[in-house]
Amino acid sequence: MVEVLAITFPIYLIIALGFAVVKGGLVSVEDIRALGRVVIGIFIPATLFVNISRVPVAEAMRWDFVVGYLAGSLTIFAVGTLFAAKVLRQSRQVAVLQGLGMSSSNSGFMGFPIVAMVLGDVAVQALAMAMLVENVVMIPLAMLLADGGRGQSLLQNTLRPVLSNPILIAVVAALALSASGLALPGAMERTLEILAPVGPPVALVAVGGIVAALSFAPIKGPVAAVVAGKLVLHPLAVLVALTLSGSLPQDLVLAGVLFASVPMMSIYALFGQRWGAESFAASALILTTVLSFLTVSAILWLTSSPA
Template sequence: MSVVVNVVLPVFAIILAGYLSGKAKLLGSASSEALNKFVYWMALPPVLFLGTARRPLAELLNGPFIGAFLGSMLMVYALGALLGRVLHKEKSETLCMQGLTACFSNTGYMGIPLFIAYFGADKLAPAILATVIMSAIMVGIAVIWLEFAASHGQGLGKALGDVGRAVAKNPLIVSTAAGVTWSLLLPQGSVPQPIVTFCELMGAAAGPCALVAIGLFLATRDIRAPAGEIAWVVALKLLAHPLLCWLLIRTLFPMDPFWTASAMILAALPTGALTFVVATQYRIYIERTSAAILVSTVLSVVTLSVLLAVYAPG
């Protein structure tokens, strides 16, 4: 219970504060957009850079973690698209978004703040690795699928080019790559103190601002959507994803307790806001994506509380 009181409740209290400020019109939709851009472009990149620059590459490239986390995510992606086809007879673009919404964890805006509060700022390697996987691989798969579907099979080359350009401009990917390069070229821990101080000061805003941004986002979104569909999408995200991750850890990808706990917690996170960005960009599945983000975020207070209690330090 102390884990819930000391870690989970404060995290969700900040989200609630953002939500209430949005509903009360203290901070409107323009504030939500500005805060999201601040977190995405200015606050999170220093956290990712410092987290990778002071860690050996071998620690970041944890093969079993990648196998369990990414493997379970791809399984849920496929399962979500399959259920969408069987239950709703949806078109290809919608199947893509159903699968993405069912498997996409909110690792950047919620995972990193949660890890800072729960494990400490020096234990961000799993959250950083998961964020890179989400931003580069999962968004990349979705963009290729959507571009390929929109071009009726004639635009795969264009889709790959779009993904490459998007990854090259992604501040989360660029800052992580810069940190990895620093770690490879210079002795571990040799980041000059002025850079460390800058990253720590800027990065300190990432957690609370990201959580407030989630609350503002939820307060300003239309949540009308089919209840039955949202139910199974959220069930895949909060239940099937961590369960499949646990099965892969138990059978194929055993890990030490810290990386096991990290994989389970990150798999159990609610649907990430980047799914809404993709949906808006391609003008498909927008309302249902918003509803899934809201419902999964609210319900994740229960699932995350259980997992954090099970995998408490020590």
């Protein structure tokens, strides 16, 4: 267990640092959000591009992983949305928000740093595929279900973020370069190599700062359901789906489970604001981030225990 804490404690200590600098007034909320945009717009794409462009396309994209991760995520999205609508009697938009909170992870800011520390280069491959699932399927699907009936504006609101996402652009560009057999000019490649390692630790600082900007409300049944769904049901569903594929190496299975085990995306509170449940979304995000220290540590301890 000491070895596990040696991995997870520094990660959450960096998150706590981001929380402290915002709460202490050293950095403003606007600054930390700008930092997050820099991480997603520059550092994480650089990390993906450098690593994916160096391996054959067939090795970079494992469609058995994509299908398994998508199947597990869609299952929990459906369960969470139906539970909120039928059992908790939530409105359509709030029900979709709960389903999304249970089934979509903060892969870029939290999943990637954790998996990189545990599994090394496998994290880059898994991040590219997890982000593909989340940004091409999960988020657009949630927006279609929650905002349905708004015509052209709906199409623009769902397609534009996907097509302009820097991470997906970096993945596509890296796959294209790998398939072409060409190489980047030396100076450009070296520039990306310098940028690449910066992303994970800065992303963790941004997570802490973003959480510090949110307002925590009293815990109620819907919040507890989302927290349990995200931290327990989502990784279990992904584990089952990836294991059933029967063709994935164990390190990729573990990477998928770890990506599923981290909290929901940092923009979850923005979706809550959009769909009339900002306080609920903020509370779920804060509580999930705090408790994920325990659940991620437990997953690492279980997978590191001798058979």
